[in-house]
Amino acid sequence: QVRLVESGGGLVQPGGSLRLSCTVSGSIASENTMGWYRQTPGKPRGLVALITSDSVTNYVDSVKGRFTISRDDAKNTVYLQMNSLKPEDTAVYYCTLDTVARDYWGQGTRVTVSS
Numbered sequence: 785q786v787r788l789v790e791s792g793g794g795l796v797q798p799g800g801s802l803r804l805s806c807t808v809s810g811s812i813a814s815e816n817t818m819g820w821y822r823q824t825p826g827k828p829r830g831l832v833a834l835i836t837s838d839s840v841t842n843y844v845d846s847v848k849g850r851f852t853i854s855r856d857d858a859k860n861t862v863y864l865q866m867n868s869l870k871p872e873d874t875a876v877y878y879c880t881l882d883t884v885a886r887d888y889w890g891q892g893t894r895v896t897v898s899s
Contacts, residue, residue, distance in 0.1 A: 786810035786888050790879045793893030796869055800897070804864040806879030806890055817882040818855055818862040822875035822895075829878065833864060847873075869897045 792804040804820065819834035833853035834842045841853055852865040862879060874897050879890035 786812055786881070788879045788881060788888055788890035790877065790890040790893040793877060793895045795896045795898065797899050798869060798871060798897055800869050801865070801867045802869065802895060804866070804877055804879075804893060804895075806862045808860040808862075808881055808888075812860070812881065813883045813885070815884070819880045819882070820853065820862075820864045821878045821880060822873075823878065823892075824875045832877070835862065866895070869895075871897050873897050 787809045788806055790804060790806045792802060794802060796802050815837050817834055817836045820832040821829045822832050823829040831844050832847055833844070833851055835853045835855050839855065843851060850866065850868045853862065855862045864877070866873065874895060876892040876894050878892045881888040
């Protein structure tokens with residue numbers, strides 16, 4: 785059974801940094817895309833960043849230059865380094881694993897950017 789467990793969320797002041805981690809347990813296909821989405825109340829879940837198994841990355845425009853997604857396949861872990869955080873980055877962040885067979889989601893970790 786595949787499980788995704790996120791960590792690293794919390795409260796940070798505007799301009800601060802956080803690093804989210806998501807570790808995957810279970811057997812997964814080597815060819816996959818991992819990513820981060822976020823959601824705020826009353827809004828649909830939206831893409832933040834993706835990284836393929838070839839380490840090709842894609843970011844939503846609002847985080848370009850501030851967030852960096854990376855992966856360590858030896859640890860089955862994907863990271864999201866978030867710098868220069870803004871109040872509008874406040875959301876629940878979800879990790880996702882996309883394989884040919886199906887998608888998997890984590891339980892979410894809350895990020896609050898506030899002074």
